[in-house]
Amino acid sequence: xxxxxxxxxxxxxxxxxxxxxxxxxxxxxxxxxxxxxxxxxxxxxxxxxxxxxxxxxxxxxxxxxxxxxxxxxxxxxxxxxxxxxxxxxxxxxxxxxxxxxxxxxxxxxxxxxxxxxxxxxxxxxxxxxxxxxxxxxxxxxxxxxxxxxxxxxxxxxxxxxxxxxxxxxxxxxxxxxxxxxxxxxxxxxxxxxxxxxxxxxxxxxxxxxxxxxxxxxxxxxxxxxxxxxxxxxxxxxxxxxxxxxxxxxxxxxxxxxxxxxxxxxxxxxxxxxxxxxxxxxxxxxxxxxxxxxxxxxxxxxxxxxxxxxxxxxxxxxxxxxxxxxxxxxxxxxxxxxxxxxxxxxxxxxxxxxxxxxxxxxxxxxxxxxxxxxxxxxxxxxxxxxxxxxxxxxxxxxxxxxxxxxxxxxxxxxxxxxxxxxxxxxxxxxxxxxxxxxxxxxxxxxxxxxxxxxxxxxxxxxxxxxxxxxxxxxxxxxxxxxxxxxxxxxxxxxxxxxxxxxxxxxxxxxxxxxxxxxxxxxxxxxxxxxxxxxxxxxxxxxxxxxxxxxxxxxxxxxxxxxxxxxxxxxxxxxxxxxxxxxxxxxxxxxxxxxxxxxxxxxxxxxxxxxxxxxxxxxxxxxxxxxxxxxxxxxxxxxxxxxxxx
Numbered sequence: 084x085x086x087x088x089x090x091x092x093x094x095x096x097x098x099x100x101x102x103x104x105x106x107x108x109x110x111x112x113x114x115x116x117x118x119x120x121x122x123x124x125x126x127x128x129x130x131x132x133x134x135x136x137x138x139x140x141x142x143x144x145x146x147x148x149x150x151x152x153x154x155x156x157x158x159x160x161x162x163x164x165x166x167x168x169x170x171x172x173x174x175x176x177x178x179x180x181x182x183x184x185x186x187x188x189x190x191x192x193x194x195x196x197x198x199x200x201x202x203x204x205x206x207x208x209x210x211x212x213x214x215x216x217x218x219x220x221x222x223x224x225x226x227x228x229x230x231x232x233x234x235x236x237x238x239x240x241x242x243x244x245x246x247x248x249x250x251x252x253x254x255x256x257x258x259x260x261x262x263x264x265x266x267x268x269x270x271x272x273x274x275x276x277x278x279x280x281x282x283x284x285x286x287x288x289x290x291x292x293x294x295x296x297x298x299x300x301x302x303x304x305x306x307x308x309x310x311x312x313x314x315x316x317x318x319x320x321x322x323x324x325x326x327x328x329x330x331x332x333x334x335x336x337x338x339x340x341x342x343x344x345x346x347x348x349x350x351x352x353x354x355x356x357x358x359x360x361x362x363x364x365x366x367x368x369x370x371x372x373x374x375x376x377x378x379x380x381x382x383x384x385x386x387x388x389x390x391x392x393x394x395x396x397x398x399x400x401x402x403x404x405x406x407x408x409x410x411x412x413x414x415x416x417x418x419x420x421x422x423x424x425x426x427x428x429x430x431x432x433x434x435x436x437x438x439x440x441x442x443x444x445x446x447x448x449x450x451x452x453x454x455x456x457x458x459x460x461x462x463x464x465x466x467x468x469x470x471x472x473x474x475x476x477x478x479x480x481x482x483x484x485x486x487x488x489x490x491x492x493x494x495x496x497x498x499x500x501x502x503x504x505x506x507x508x509x510x511x512x513x514x515x516x517x518x519x520x521x522x523x524x525x526x527x528x529x530x531x532x533x534x535x536x537x538x539x540x541x542x543x544x545x546x547x548x549x550x551x552x553x554x555x556x557x558x559x560x561x562x563x564x565x566x567x568x569x570x571x572x573x574x575x576x577x578x579x580x581x582x583x584x585x586x587x588x589x590x591x592x593x594x595x596x597x598x599x600x601x602x603x604x605x606x607x608x609x610x611x612x613x614x615x616x617x618x619x620x621x622x623x624x625x626x627x628x629x630x631x632x633x634x635x636x637x638x639x640x641x642x643x644x645x646x647x648x649x650x651x652x653x654x655x656x657x658x659x660x661x662x663x664x665x666x667x668x669x670x671x672x673x674x675x676x677x678x679x680x681x682x683x684x685x686x687x688x689x690x691x692x693x694x695x696x697x698x699x700x701x702x703x704x705x706x707x708x709x710x711x712x713x714x715x716x717x718x719x720x721x722x723x724x725x726x727x
Contacts, residue, residue, distance in 0.1 A: 108393070109392065110392045111155070113158075116312075116385070116386030118347030121165075121167060121206070122165070122166060122168045124140050124141065124188050125140075126426060132445065137411070137508065140382045141434070142382055160200050161198060163204025163347060165189045170526045175188060177210070183217060188434050193222065194224075197223075198224045199224055202269065212280060225242050227242050227265065229267055234284070234285065244265060244297060262305050263309075264301035275647065302340055308343075314348050316329070317349070317357050317360060317370070318333050336372075342373070342374075346376065351377055353370075376388050387406070389406075411424055448520060448521045450667055450671065453672065457702065461503045462570050470675070470677060474674075496631075501576070504696065505572060533658050536635075536653050537636070542625045545582060549611045551578075551641075555576070559592055567689070628651065633653070688726070710725070
């Protein structure tokens with residue numbers, strides 16, 4: 084009897100003394116993600132100077148708080164491109180400035196939302212490292228970029244990762260300490276895109292190779308769960324480690340020891356898009372069995388990833404995971420965007436003072452337009468919104484080249500439509516009425532804080548430049564009589580360069596010569612026809628100066644022959660400022676397109692079909708070659724251009 088009592092006592096003591104961590108436990112961890120906010124702190128479109136309920140961290144904040152209320156355990160992470168993207172960001176960086184001790188408007192809002200971590204996106208570098216360093220000091224959370232190093236290639240320039248130690252509650256109500264490793268990445272192409280700010284100051288390494296090296300390190304330091312947070316797109320299953328890929332999300336899901344991947348940069352959605360991606364499960368929100376999120380841009384969506392964690396005496400593992408995105412608006416039966424949530428009042432109150440300063444700044448006029456400027460048809464005909472930028476660049480370049488060895492060379496100008504629908508939606512177009520032009524309109528015409536650069540190319544190089552640009556279009560069949568889609572939506576509109584100073588036609592019955600990544604895929608294809616300079620066929624050997632921006636000149640878009648090696652002038656001035664200065668000096672400008680390019684006729688009545696804003700219909704009277712074909716999707720309208 085005494086022996087039995089002793090055994091019973093030992094058994095009781097054994098059970099009472101068993102620590103919670105050694106018992107099986109189930110914890111649901113919710114990861115919340117924002118990305119590509121681009122200084123959209125509020126639901127306001129500064130280009131239209133109007134409220135816009137399709138964007139804004141003030142809207143997403145409401146979703147964040149709702150999602151937190153549904154889950155016991157949660158983390159909030161942003162995957163980059165916070166500090167640039169609209170006139171609010173430009174005003175803070177270029178006009179007002181940011182002094183030591185001041186907090187950027189985006190960080191003010193994010194601090195109120197208690198973010199756990201953020202990633203340094205590529206656009207964070209647009210205003211230079213000193214501004215970025217000052218801005219990051221105002222964040223009450225770590226800002227991560229594991230693949231950015233000092234020039235020695237050994238020392239991280241930013242915090243590479245953080246191990247967040249959090250108390251979590253399991254399904255039985257017991258508390259545990261969970262260590263979540265978060266590693267951040269930015270596109271290695273920042274060395275091209277912001278060469279003037281970064282060359283000699285930092286260097287970058289491959290995203291995937293960096294992840295492969297750091298995940299074991301983070302695990303060895305005690306991380307129970309590892310999250311890869313990248314300002315990088317999903318890419319494809321062809322991306323391999325060491326390739327310096329811009330969009331490496333798919334490859335990150337294959338890194339051993341990874342439990343979730345947060346992506347961005349592409350301004351797309353997952354789950355939602357990428358339905359045909361290898362290994363993707365759009366219903367569960369996983370890629371290769373790993374939860375993945377990409378929640379749009381400008382605060383259009385919130386990413387919600389739920390990881391069901393199981394712990395036993397061997398540690399934590401993910402039993403099941405799902406990902407979803409929650410929108411801040413929906414479409415009603417009339418294709419109108421209807422908000423699904425209200426603004427968070429505290430976010431609005433915190434950002435309103437700098438917002439009102441920005442409004443005063445953008446509303447100040449500095450010149451007059453003799454005709455309206457709009458980009459509704461920028462992808463199918465020569466366009467006034469591109470024309471005025473080209474004219475300003477030519478005006479700037481001819482002055483800047485005076486007294487240089489290149490002053491005698493003919494100057495061409497390359498410019499692209501920044502706001503031409505596409506992923507930005509049916510309202511994402513430039514529309515500036517005749518009359519006074521204000522700062523807000525200049526920002527509308529030239530969206531990014533790029534700087535003016537000039538490259539030297541020959542006539543053959545101009546031809547290849549335009550062949551790459553013509554990848555904007557699908558190949559059409561001249562034997563078909565029904566309308567055919569002509570715009571290749573996967574091709575970014577900011578890579579559709581129109582080169583002024585030459586004339587040419589684009590034959591869309593031919594296959595494209597280059598793919599979206601600049602790879603020569605059809606060596607015998609030629610879409611650019613009749614390329615001429617001063618009324619004569621262009622001489623392949625004649626040298627030209629082409630004025631463009633730092634993004635294109637340094638290799639952005641992977642255009643053939645443009646890798647930064649043929650840059651002859653790097654200006655500290657922004658293209659947008661050149662535009663403002665040009666209009667200021669001219670006082671009144673007439674932005675009418677000079678029609679230096681058009682589609683080549685094909686000898687048969689072919690109708691090219693494309694989508695644009697419903698507002699474009701009012702302009703059909705002054706564009707007789709165009710017609711309305713019917714309603715499109717997501718608020719767009721289908722239009723046609725007939726080639727006789």
